[in-house]
Amino acid sequence: TAGITQAPTSQILAAGRSMTLRCTQDMRHNAMYWYRQDLGLGLRLIHYSNTAGTTGKGEVPDGYSVSRANTDDFPLTLASAVPSQTSVYFCASSDGAGGNQPQHFGDGTRLSIL
Amino acid sequence: AQKVTQAQTEISVVEKEDVTLDCVYETRDTTYYLFWYKQPPSGELVFLIRRNSFDEQNEISGRYSWNFQKSTSSFNFTITASQVVDSAVYFCALRTFSGGYNKLIFGAGTRLAVHP
Numbered sequence: 001t002a003g004i005t006q007a008p009t010s011q012i013l014a015a016g017r018s019m020t021l022r023c024t025q026d027m028r029h030n031a032m033y034w035y036r037q038d039l040g041l042g043l044r045l046i047h048y049s050n051t052a053g054t055t056g057k058g059e060v061p062d063g064y065s066v067s068r069a070n071t072d073d074f075p076l077t078l079a080s081a082v083p084s085q086t087s088v089y090f091c092a093s094s095d096g097a098g099g100n101q102p103q104h105f106g107d108g109t110r111l112s113i114l
Numbered sequence: 115a116q117k118v119t120q121a122q123t124e125i126s127v128v129e130k131e132d133v134t135l136d137c138v139y140e141t142r143d144t145t146y147y148l149f150w151y152k153q154p155p156s157g158e159l160v161f162l163i164r165r166n167s168f169d170e171q172n173e174i175s176g177r178y179s180w181n182f183q184k185s186t187s188s189f190n191f192t193i194t195a196s197q198v199v200d201s202a203v204y205f206c207a208l209r210t211f212s213g214g215y216n217k218l219i220f221g222a223g224t225r226l227a228v229h230p
Contacts, residue, residue, distance in 0.1 A: 033218075042118075042205060042220035043159075058217075090159060100147050100166060100209070103218060105159035 003027060004106035006091050012112045013081050021076040021109050023091030031094045032074040033058070033103060034066060036087040043090065049074055081113045116141050118208050120221035127196055128229050135191040135224045137206030143167075147209040148182065148189045149218070154202040165189060196228045 007022045025032065030051045035043040035058075045058030049068040063085060065077045074093075078085055088110050092103040117140040127133045139148065150162040163173065165182050173180045177194045193200050206221045 040123075040222050042222045043207075043218075044220075045217065088157070092159075100164060102149060102161045102164050104161065105151075107156075107158045 003104060004091055004093055006089075006106035006109050008109060009107070010110040010112075012114060013078075015082055015113055016080055019078045019081055019111070021078075021089055021091075021111070023074045023076065023106060024072050025074075025091075025093045025104075026072065027093060027095070027104070028071060029093035029095050029104075030071070032068065033092040033094075034064070034074070034076045035090045035092065036060065036085075037090060037108070038087050046076065046089075083113045085111065086113045087111060116143075116208060116210050116217075116219050118206050118219050118221035120204075120206055120224045122224045123222070124225045124227070126227045126229065129198060130195050131228075132192060132194050133196050133226065133228075135193075135204050135206075135226065137189045137191065137221060139187050139189065139206070139208045141208060141210055143210050145211065149207040149209065150180065150189075150191050151205045151207065152202045153205065153223070159205070162191075193226075196226075198228050198230055201226060201228045 004025045013019050033048045034046040037043045044060050046064050047066040049055045052068050052071045055066050088108045090108045091106045094103045095101045119138045146167045148165045152160045170182050179192045181190045203223045203225045205223045208219045210217055
């Protein structure tokens, strides 16, 4: 079972360039999330989407944008990358935004901004 | 303030030892959920357990057990007879309802190294 697929697995990007991280889930989960993981800080929420057609800002949304055109896809875009966006990015989904369902995570995208 | 504290940054044990990973949380919500996730060296995040604020029963799953105590705002995780495959970073997380979304607040994680 695929679950959540993230692409690319890793990427090196020059500062100032744009980049879209892809996330696709096949579980028909309503809610999806993007986190960044930084050493000593755990995971921090960037953006979320409770259902297709809606998005919202998390803890650290600056410099990132998302869209949710359908249930399965939730791409994360860096319009003009900066070195502080070097991180590991995780996409997650949950079956419902208001319940107690756990979030299921993809394998992550390791992004280095030079 | 909503916060999760995992005071142990790294723990090193020898195989077959028991080990407890501490998690202390802060929230003013009366309804909340607590989670533990495992992140092995391969990098993926694996869901281990969920506990709601109204259920203080301890839970045991094989070598894993969890002790939830509202009085001390703690949700500790114990691995009995640890194995090398238990080596990973373990995250405790608090789920609150603030902001109208499924907000997971993670601790900084505890890196567990189990040596043969």
